Amino acid sequence: MDKISYRHFVLIFVLVVILAVVVSCGRREPALIRPTPTGEGNAEGTTTVTVTGTVQDVMRSAQIIMFREPVKGSLYVALTQDTRLISREGHNITLQEIEAGMRIQVTGRPGSQGTLLAEEVRILP
Numbered sequence: 001m002d003k004i005s006y007r008h009f010v011l012i013f014v015l016v017v018i019l020a021v022v023v024s025c026g027r028r029e030p031a032l033i034r035p036t037p038t039g040e041g042n043a044e045g046t047t048t049v050t051v052t053g054t055v056q057d058v059m060r061s062a063q064i065i066m067f068r069e070p071v072k073g074s075l076y077v078a079l080t081q082d083t084r085l086i087s088r089e090g091h092n093i094t095l096q097e098i099e100a101g102m103r104i105q106v107t108g109r110p111g112s113q114g115t116l117l118a119e120e121v122r123i124l125p
Contacts, residue, residue: 014064017113018078050107051116052124055100065098065106065121074116077106086122098123 053071058064065077079085079095087093098104098121108118 011059011062014059014062014066014076017076017115018062018064046109048107048109048119049116050105052103052105055098055102055104057100058095058098060095063095065104065118070114073114074110075114077104077108077116077118077121078111079118079121083108083118084120086120088123088125093123 049072051071051074053067053069055065056068057066059066063079065079067075067077069075085093085095085098087097103124105122105124106116106118107120107122108116111117
């Protein structure tokens with residue numbers, strides 16, 4: 001595949017993953033991935049996890065961050081309108097400020113298909 005069609009394939013794949021995450025959020029079944037919990041939980045009892053990894057790609061229109069390698073079973077980070085993006089200095093930032101090669105710490109809930117539904121993304125030094 002040429003680069004443009006490969007990028008479209010990846011975008012479609014990511015959108016399918018996001019859809020699977022949204023659908024699975026309402027289910028009471030265990031997630032397909034089982035990351036090590038941090039011991040925190042939200043009101044619904046869903047375990048919150050914190051992972052650290054290196055950004056491979058940022059798909060801004062799809063609100064997806066892809067890790068260079070899977071971290072505790074998660075390769076993709078799905079952002080929502082409630083996701084907090086925090087700079088190294090502790091200030092709020094936009095997704096446009098996150099770039100490939102950056103190390104990030106993500107706190108969120110595990111979803112299906114290797115996706116982490118992010119509550120917070122923090123840029124690391």
